[in-house]
Amino acid sequence: MKQSPDILGATGLTFFGEISASISHELKNALAIINESAGLLDDFTLMAPKGVPMDPEKVRTAAMRVQRQVARADHIIKNMNRFSHSIDREQDTLEVHELVKSLLALTQRLTDMKGVTVEVAPEATPVMVTTSTFFLFCILWHLMNVAVKMLGEGKTMTISVIKQQQGVAIRLSQLDNRRAIQADGFPNQTVTALLNTLGGTVSLDADSLLLTLPQGDP
Amino acid sequence: MKEKVLLVDDEKDFLDAMVERMGARDMDVSTANTVQEALKKIEGESYDAVVLDLMMPEMDGLQALQALKKKRPELQIILLTGHATMEKGIEAMKLGAMDLVEKPADMKVLTEKIHKAQAQRMILVEKKAEEKIHKILTEKGW
Numbered sequence: 001m002k003q004s005p006d007i008l009g010a011t012g013l014t015f016f017g018e019i020s021a022s023i024s025h026e027l028k029n030a031l032a033i034i035n036e037s038a039g040l041l042d043d044f045t046l047m048a049p050k051g052v053p054m055d056p057e058k059v060r061t062a063a064m065r066v067q068r069q070v071a072r073a074d075h076i077i078k079n080m081n082r083f084s085h086s087i088d089r090e091q092d093t094l095e096v097h098e099l100v101k102s103l104l105a106l107t108q109r110l111t112d113m114k115g116v117t118v119e120v121a122p123e124a125t126p127v128m129v130t131t132s133t134f135f136l137f138c139i140l141w142h143l144m145n146v147a148v149k150m151l152g153e154g155k156t157m158t159i160s161v162i163k164q165q166q167g168v169a170i171r172l173s174q175l176d177n178r179r180a181i182q183a184d185g186f187p188n189q190t191v192t193a194l195l196n197t198l199g200g201t202v203s204l205d206a207d208s209l210l211l212t213l214p215q216g217d218p
Numbered sequence: 219m220k221e222k223v224l225l226v227d228d229e230k231d232f233l234d235a236m237v238e239r240m241g242a243r244d245m246d247v248s249t250a251n252t253v254q255e256a257l258k259k260i261e262g263e264s265y266d267a268v269v270l271d272l273m274m275p276e277m278d279g280l281q282a283l284q285a286l287k288k289k290r291p292e293l294q295i296i297l298l299t300g301h302a303t304m305e306k307g308i309e310a311m312k313l314g315a316m317d318l319v320e321k322p323a324d325m326k327v328l329t330e331k332i333h334k335a336q337a338q339r340m341i342l343v344e345k346k347a348e349e350k351i352h353k354i355l356t357e358k359g360w
Contacts, residue, residue, distance in 0.1 A: 024300065024301070025273055025300045025301075028300035028301075028321050028322070029229055029232070029300070029321070031321070031322050032229075032232055032298075032321040032322040032323070033229060033231045033232045033235060034322075035322035035323075036232060036235035036236055036239060036322070036325075037231075037235050039235075039239055039325055040235050040238050040239050043238075043239055043242050047242065058238070061234075062235070065231050065234070065235060068231065069231065109273075112275040113273070113274075113275055113278075115275060115276055
């Protein structure tokens with residue numbers, strides 16, 4: 001049987017690889033659009049001497065498209081940077097809503113590919129915890145993948161962050177079917193190892209998964 | 219003869235830019251934002267080439283390729299991918315893709331592949347027509 005550190009190492013590497021691949025795909029898409037827009041502007045300059053006048057509106061549209069994609073790529077890289085730095089330290093004091101939003105931004109393509117919509121319930125107040133940023137990213141992603149198997153027809157999942165007296169609860173709701181999880185023997189070794197590392201617990205009810213984490217010492 | 223192309227990608231900005239560029243190169247371009255939309259379009263129209271993004275929501279790119287080929291076996295499909303590996307290329311060809319191009323694509327390269335797709339499709343259409351004539355002649359016993 002694998003020891004916890006091996007499971008954590010393997011889990012962490014797999015997660016890092018999955019996120020990196022998704023980010024690279026998103027950036028390639030943004031670059032492809034920038035490439036075509038630049039090519040289009042070049043086409044306009046080549047067509048002008050041949051008697052096709054340059055349309056300022058079309059030039060503007062192409063320029064705005066480039067700006068949009070640059071903003072998109074910048075947003076992706078910011079999240080990638082946050083994710084990369086999540087392993088800098090064993091523990092960090094972080095705002096949980098921001099971390100959830102960051103994870104959703106990083107994994108949007110992956111959830112889109114599964115035909116799933118993930119929404120974050122609006123926050124009332126900031127919720128701070130001191131914990132391992134990387135392993136919190138990791139366990140949330142694992143739980144999201146588990147929850148995807150439980151989604152109903154609408155394929156929409158809602159993530160809520162709830163401040164508790166001694167920590168935080170993160171609820172993945174609008175789930176439908178417990179059978180898939182029970183058949184897979186949830187929680188599996190990976191989730192158990194992550195929970196041990198974070199000092200957290202996970203529970204199931206009829207329509208949601210609940211992850212609770214302690215406040216931690218700043 | 220104008221090449222008739224169907225572009226399939228979930229990124230609208232990408233489609234808009236490509237439509238303009240390919241239109242300027244005298245191609246007749248249609249677009250589909252989803253695989254389902256593409257499947258509907260190929261029912262009603264025949265295309266010289268389909269340029270299909272490999273990573274789209276709702277359906278795996280290789281599954282999309284198979285679905286399109288099942289409906290129209292003579293369809294020439296050029297796959298667009300963020301990472302063109304040898305393995306991916308081989309798998310795509312085995313499933314009936316005509317070619318695999320890495321994003322961001324060079325328009326010259328893509329245009330040449332579309333020309334090639336049109337030529338290949340015309341050969342297939344002619345062959346089919348010949349087989350049909352041969353069958354008629356054989357059956358009628360003239």
